[in-house]
Amino acid sequence: MLIAAKARGIPGALAAPGWSLRWRTLGEQDVQQRTDIRQVGFTDGIQAMAPLLLAVVPFGLVLGVAAAGSAIGGGLGTATSQIIFAGAAQLVTIQLFDEGAAAVIVIVTALVVNIRHLMYSAALAPHFREFPRRSRLLLPYLLTDQAFALSILQFEKIEDPVYRRWFFLGVGLGLWLPWQGATIAGVLLGAQIPESLGLEFAIPLVFLVLLIPVIQTRPGLTSALVGGIVAVAAHGAPFHLGLVVGAVAGVVTGVTLERMGEP
Amino acid sequence: MWISVAVIGAGTYLTRLSFIGFFGEREMPRWMELPLRYVAPAVLGAIVLPAIVQPEGVIELLPAVNPRFLAGVIAAVVAYKWRSVSLVVAVGMGSLWLIEWVF
Numbered sequence: 056m057l058i059a060a061k062a063r064g065i066p067g068a069l070a071a072p073g074w075s076l077r078w079r080t081l082g083e084q085d086v087q088q089r090t091d092i093r094q095v096g097f098t099d100g101i102q103a104m105a106p107l108l109l110a111v112v113p114f115g116l117v118l119g120v121a122a123a124g125s126a127i128g129g130g131l132g133t134a135t136s137q138i139i140f141a142g143a144a145q146l147v148t149i150q151l152f153d154e155g156a157a158a159v160i161v162i163v164t165a166l167v168v169n170i171r172h173l174m175y176s177a178a179l180a181p182h183f184r185e186f187p188r189r190s191r192l193l194l195p196y197l198l199t200d201q202a203f204a205l206s207i208l209q210f211e212k213i214e215d216p217v218y219r220r221w222f223f224l225g226v227g228l229g230l231w232l233p234w235q236g237a238t239i240a241g242v243l244l245g246a247q248i249p250e251s252l253g254l255e256f257a258i259p260l261v262f263l264v265l266l267i268p269v270i271q272t273r274p275g276l277t278s279a280l281v282g283g284i285v286a287v288a289a290h291g292a293p294f295h296l297g298l299v300v301g302a303v304a305g306v307v308t309g310v311t312l313e314r315m316g317e318p
Numbered sequence: 319m320w321i322s323v324a325v326i327g328a329g330t331y332l333t334r335l336s337f338i339g340f341f342g343e344r345e346m347p348r349w350m351e352l353p354l355r356y357v358a359p360a361v362l363g364a365i366v367l368p369a370i371v372q373p374e375g376v377i378e379l380l381p382a383v384n385p386r387f388l389a390g391v392i393a394a395v396v397a398y399k400w401r402s403v404s405l406v407v408a409v410g411m412g413s414l415w416l417i418e419w420v421f
Contacts, residue, residue, distance in 0.1 A: 109404075110402065110403050110404075113403050113404035113407065114403050117403070117407055126319075127319060131319060131320060131323060134320075134323065135323055135327075138323055138324060138326075138327035139323065139326050139327045139330055140327075140330070141330055143362075144326060144330060147365065148322070148323065148326060150365075152319055152322075158319075158321075158322045161322055161326075162322050162325050162326055162329070164361070165326040165329075165330075166326060166329045166330070166333075167357060167361055168357075168361055169326075169329070169330045169333055170333060170354060170357055171354060171357060171358060172330065172333040172334045172336075173333050173336050173337070173346070173350070173354060174346065174351070174354050175334070176333065176334055176335065176336045176337040176338050177336070177337040177341075177345065177346035179337075179338060180337040180338045180341065183338045191338055191339055192335070192339060194338075195331065195334040195335040195338050195339065196331055196334065198334040252411075252415070253411075253414060254411070256369075256373075256386060256389070256410065256411065256414055257407050257410070257411060258369070259365065259366045259369035259370060259390065260390075260393050260397075260406050260407050260410040260411070261403055261406075261407065262362050262365055262366045262369075263366055263390070263393055263394055263397045263406060263410075264397045264401055264402070264403050264406050265358075265362060266359065266362040266363065266366060266397070267397050267398055267401055268401070269358045269359045269362065270359055274356070275355075275356070275359045276359070278356045278359040278360045278363070279359035279360065279362060279363030280363060281360070281363070282359065282360035282361065282362075282363035282364040282367075283363035283364055283366060283367025283368070284367065285364070286363070286364035286365075286367060286368050287367055287368050287371055287372060287377065290368055290372055290375060291375075297364075297368070298361075298364050298365065298368075301360070301363070301364030301368075302357070302360045302361045302364045303360075304360070305356060305359060305360025305361070305363055305364060306353050306356045306357055306360045308356075308360075309353075309355070309356030309359065309360060310352050310353050310356060313352065313355075313356075314352075
């Protein structure tokens, strides 16, 4: 079993053969089989998420440090990791509150940042259809960029709904727990660091990394540039509306370019 | 602030639940899908650019006045090549402190 898991290397790449191999050997005991699919799915999920933690843990640390040194504070900063559980939206919330933005602007911006979950939800919905009702209500809380990417890949390979459900739980918790740990560690660390170091600059730096994969197409790049330039130009607008105006301009640009048939 | 965070949390959960919980059988309509693809670049651009060219509210590109622009450019190059959060934060913060120290 260990060899099968190790041989996979890249999460999901060879998971199907490895899994069916184990499934067949255990298939003789009917009662145990069911429990084991759960366990295999859950473990596979945890293992698939593990390499991504290299990127997630520093992100969580930065978030905690930034929260501790900002208007939102360490307590509420930590709570965003449980209440929102979406890194980019949490960072936006922390940064905007620190700049003194109005609550409505913070809420709208954070929700716009998170609107991509609609896409993930739509793509996963057919696979979740066979899950029990309670899972369909609770599991989406754990839906993140990473959980989505790993599950959609794995769901194409393995159709068993029990396996899928436990795989998603493994992936979800495999991210949730380290995220909480990293945020708390960051808050504790941040409380020790003087404000003069300008650590809040780490927030746009993280966004810079998130920006790279989404500007690989020409409309994507133009959309980001227009969004940025309009936001800069509209900086003087009240209530931080510049950010919202810039974002809308960027989306309109991207959609228009794609409609016009740009690659 | 607590109330805002709670509203954002609830809204986020609802977007995650949306198609899984409510629309089960329905596919996402195309008119929704297209704009959604550009939300990420547009919002991120609108956050990042002002943060590096006008941290104090006025556009400043000179490293002596606004070290964040040069540090941001250096970090962008590193982000483009390696895409690692820890590396970019380390290089970006390092350059910021170095530029501040030099000028």
